[in-house]
Each structure stands twice: as C-alpha cells, then as structure tokens.
Amino acid sequence: MHRFIVVGGGAGGLELATRLGDRYGNQKNKGGQRAQVTLVDRNPTHIWKPLLHEVAAGSMDPFTQELEYAAQARWHDFEFQQGELCGLDRANRRITLGTVLDDDGAELLPERELEYDTLIIAIGSTTAFFGVKGAAEFSLALDTVEQAERFRKRLIAACMRAEHQVHEPVESNPGTSASGEPRIQVAIVGGGATGVELSAELRNTAQVLSVYGLHKLDPRHDVGIVLIEAGPRILPALQERVSTATAELLTKLGVKLMTGETVAEVAPGIIRTASGKTVRADLTVWAAGIKAPAILSQLDGLPVNRLGQLNVRRTLQTELDDNIFALGDCAACPWPGNERNVPPRAQAAHQQASFLMKALAARLDNKPLPEFTYRDFGSLVSLGHFSAVGNLMGGVIGGSMLIEGLFARFMYMSLYRLHIAALHGYARMVLDTFAHWLRRTTLPRVKLH
Template structure:
C-alpha cells in the first residue's frame, strides 16, 4: 500500500541507504533545505549508522560500537530530514514510488506493513555486501563483516573460543590448544582484521583470561591473487606482509579457497586449513534488491550504471552513489572504486547536482580525486599512499604519519555528519574514552 505523506505538497527527495554516502547526503540536504518546502527522507534497514571501515574493530572488541554509532532518529531531528526504518523491495519509476518490504520483529510478528513512499528525486545509496562467489559452504560457515550485527556475532564467537582455550589451558597447562582463525581476502578488511585480532588477544589477559595470550592465536590470511593489498604499491604491500608475519599471521597468496565446512577450508590445491572461526572478506557486490529496480541499467555485478552526473541513464530523476553505483568516468578504463573517500565525494557531487536540477541549471559531471589508500595494522603500523593520482600514487607513507592521516578520515566523516562543534567534541571524547574505558568490549 502507499503510505500517506502529510508533506506531499513538498519536493520530496528519498535517499535509500544510510551509509557514509547516504547519511552525508541526507545531512547536507536537511541542513540546506530543512522542512519548509522540502521533505528529505532517509530509508535504512538499520536503526543506527556506524562507519563501515570500523567494523573490523567492532568484530574484535577493540571498538565499542555503542559509543561510535549514530542513531538515525535523533540525527534526523537535529538535521531536518525524516528517517524511515525499512528495506528496499523495489521501485515504480512511472509512479515515482519506492516500495519497502514489511518489517518484522525477532519473533516474526509484523512491525511495519509493506508500503510505498513517493519521490520527486531518488538517490540509491544502499551499499554493498560481501561476495562469496557462490563458493560451496561459505554462506553457512563463514562470517561476513557487512553490518554491526555480523561484527557483534563474530566478537561473541571469538570471545567464546578464547574462553574455551583458556579453560583448556587451566586444566592442562601443556595443552596445545589454540584459537584458529582463517580470513579469506587480502584486501584492506582482511589485513586490518588480521592485525586487530592480535591487538585484542594481547589485552584479554587483563579481563579474566590470565593464561591466554597472543601466542595462542593462529591467524591465517588467504589471498587468491599473487599478493595482498593490490591497491597499494608492491613495496608497501610487502611491508604490510612482513609486519603481519612478525605478529604471527600466516599469509598465503596464490591460494584460492574452493570450499568451506564446519571444520575449516579447502584450497584449490586440495590442502586443508583448519579453523575454529572463518571470515570471508574476498570481494564485494551490490546489495541485492528483491523486487528489482524497474528497468534501471545494471552491471553484471548488480551495480546501478550511472552517467558522469551520477544519474541513471534510464531515469534522470534517479541518482546512485557509493558502492551500489557503477561509474566509469570519461577517459578512465576502470570504474570509481568502492571506497569511503569515493562515497564521500559522490555525496558532495549529488548534493550539488540536486540543487542545480531543482534550480533548472545544468548539472556538473562528477570528478573523482584519488587521495590514496591507507591500511591500518591496528596499533602496530599503518601503510599507504597519499595524493594518489596527483603524484602518480608514489607518495608512500608509513608509521605514525600514516596513522594520523588514517584516523583523520574518520574524523572528517564525524564532522560532516555532526557539524564542527559536535564533531570536534566527539573526537575529544573519543580520546578520553581510550584512556578511561576498557581496552576491549566484552559484552
């Protein structure tokens, strides 16, 4: 059914997806227009937002998501947009409506019936999910890190396994018990999670697991390609590999995984990798939409094809940004990469183009500026490149400087969605929490 809107006489802009791109755009539009003549609506399947690059820290307990997440309902009240809790089920381009699936609670009872929201302009920013490439057993046995719920689930399983090993060692001090973690995917998520696990293991001794330390952690990082971190120069990728191996990570390259079961993984050569916990971080694809997108041009991987203005070539009233968009800019062979910096820049570009569209002005093409790539190896190291295309991607940085720049990316996100005053206050509070709060979230 169509959900009635008391503000139907207003220009209605609907944004589906409250990730980095969608939330930043909703904040900018709400701040610019408020609710007098415009109705800015943000739709998301979650009640809170957390910056996706932080999920590996949530998964290890190094970050308390309760302190860093943003509640959409309170945020929308502050910034002049409306928030709808729901899952995109499809769109009706002729009727200019977004269809939302029914929402159910954990007992299966319906909370919100299926309904539709009209739009004058629609921005699709529903992001990506992990691509398991239909590898047998992966969906059933591996953890993905696409949401806070998945990160929380992994943390609980990790702590349970650490407790099992600790109890075993208490009963039998010469036991060879270990926590075995296999991580598939040598990109940023897999590498950062591998390092963060050792940071967490080192802290567990302070919280009741006195006989457990990082020597009882066995982490295997598995990459099908010839090296980890293909987005970085080979020298930096090799430096990251050496750092991981010093920590104790076993790094396997040129090792495709062909199957997963409850006890571990099988590689293309037939070798076995036994694991108590398995994480799949080997690629992403656009999040599927159950009812389809009513004829919008799509890529083979399910992304929405967009013009340089970030509009769908099928429908000029529909924009797509972030990981769900496939944008190949003029003169480029490859699409804009699915990174947080791209999502931020796309949100800024669409904000400007929506303003121009409503004012009857010509739209401007999106210009992607590659500011480089940074990968954090927890408190142990950070590696990456700065300035990207501006200097050919050759300005390599490591260590403390790289760590400062890495942290600044999240701080910029905080300032964008909260404003300077609250954003800076949250940054200060974050520093204080690192001192006064426990090192790990154990519940």
C-alpha cells in the first residue's frame, strides 16, 4: 500500500486527509485498499482558524465547534497520530514526531517515527512579531484556541476590575473617567482581516457584558478599542474601496483607527510607535502579520523563502524532493501573472486540497502531475452581527463588485458552512447549521465565564 502522511490538520490538511481516506482508506468492496492515509497534528482537535477572533470576543464557544481528529479519522477511514513534527529523514522517507505531554507535564506519547511514500506538509502559519521589543512578552496572539480563550477571560476580568476603580465620572459624559479616557482600552496591532474582525466583535462583546450585568460600564465610551496599522490604510491586501467602506463602518462603531503608525515597543499597559506616540493599552492583541513555523527551515535541507515557507512548484511538490508536497500558509506557491505568491487564505488552502486529490491520484497511477492554478473569488471581512464587507470577483461574477450588509454577512457565514460540508457532506452540514441555530437561541450571545 502507498503511505500518505498529511502533517497539519488545518482547513486544507484536514479536508485533504478526509477525502483521501474516503477514496483510498477502505476499499474492501472495490478490490482492496490501495493506500494508507495518516493525519498528524500536535493538537487532538480541529477548529477553523478564521473563527478564532470570535472565540477571543466570546461570541463563539470553541467547544461547540471543535472537531475531534480521532472521530473524524474513524468516520473517514484514515489514521490519526498526535504529535508535533520535529524531524525529517528524506533519504529513508521518515518523519519524527515529538513527545506529547499531558496537562500535568507527564509523558503521554513518546517520540515516534513514521514512514511515508508521499508526505504532504500543511502546518499553517504562526504570528510574526518582527522583532518588536516586548511584543512577544506583553501582547497576545490569536494562533490557538487557548490564546483566544486567554484573551477573552482577561477582557472580562478587566471590565469587572474597571467598574470598581475610583474614577469620578464627568457629568456631561458619564461613560468616561475624569480624565476623559475610557476605563478600559484594548489595542489591536495590525489592520488586516483578523484585527478588523476582532475590533468589531469586541464592540458587540462590550455591549453584551453590560446587558448581562457583568459590569456597569458604558460599553460605547468606557471600553475603548484602538486599531493600529503601519500602512496608510487598513486591510492593505484588499481593494482600496473595501478598505474605505470598512473604515467607515468601524468608525461608526467607535473604533479608533491609527494608520501609518509603526509599533516600536510594547510594554505593560502602553504601546510606543516609531513616530513617538504612546497608546494606552490595558490589553494588547498582536495581529500584524504571519510567518511559517520555524521547523520548516530545519527539514533536511528543503529550501524556504524569507518568510520561512517551503518553496514549491506549481505541482505543489517541494523544489528539492518530488515525494514531499506542501499546501496552505506554509507553502510559497507561484501565482502566474502576479508578482506575489498565492496568498495565505483559507480559500487557497481549500483549492489546493482539491487540486491535490487529482494530483495524488495521478501520482498513484504513475501519470504526469497537473499544475495548480489559483482562482481568486474575492475576500470578505466580518464585522460581527453589525455587518460585513468585501468584494466578489473572478469566477463568481466575472469582474469585481463591492458588497456589504446582510448579503456580505450571509456570504461570509457560508464560507464556514462550505468547510463543514467538505468534512462531513452537505446533509450533515445542514443538520449542524440547524443545531448551531438552536444552541444560539438558548444561550447568551457572548460566553460570560
């Protein structure tokens, strides 16, 4: 049997392992099993990474959206191995997985080696702090559920503490302290999709926490949100008209935008910019950029680019080894006709997973591999229940169109539903959508503990 190993259970990796398992994992009624499929991930559960800003704001309970890898493996005829990739032996086609520890630090699983015939690396990306002084120590990233939950709990604690601080309110504006500043200020560094979406979700969170009596602060004036972007506008990767429309909506929500300001230092309670400005920050979220995991530059000589991504050809094979493929955020894939590579987006990972199903089938049949072509269907940014904004383009409408409001919100929500359909099929996706709606009708809009 051919041995497929998929390392990384993110959007692209899990979709690929699921579809490979469905096709090759158990073919007892089709003349025998052709391949063994193994998924490797350092965590036991999967959550769609674009949802983490909702987890951080408390508007989504991660435990209702997490998927157990072991269960998915059982349902779709592949094997799951928990562990972090820590070594590669290309000559012997072998990877090494690190030790897995339990919550008390005791060894749960030992270091192991797995042999492969085809290796697909899809370990995603991590937050890039760009060497900014204090950024890694005094700000929170949103790479994992644990980090998002930590921020949410700190936000609730900050609101409860601020209510009991000794500050005389200004008579003309009871929502601010005597100094005229908000009681709590959250600073978000990075005006990309994550930073923009989190800022809108936090405005809703402040309102809900007040309604449920966790604090008596004015959610509009007493909870300040500052979004800091080094470039001249937020959402620099999207069209300017999308950026402009989003900036107008955020301003209406009371989010303060600071563009053209590069963060030079993050310290406890304060941010200093390169222009000499200081920004008060009771909580700081770092969403200024991403980089590939450091392990990729240590994988037996596989070439990487300046961001640490694996250099791949249009077949998604690495430049140095035809037996190793890469997809998603960790792959530097050429985009013909564009100066940059395929962007690190969920839609790119989904397209690459679909492409690899065809390419790996050709590989099993000893046929030439096709070349991947990325199709940009546009981008959508959620502003919570307030609105959404984005642009549709390419194969969707044959051009480019700015969309916002309810239609954009519906389109944004459908992206996650399509991910669920890719993992479970459309019938289970419909049932999951209905179950999610029922839960939301009986629970508070924000997680309160």
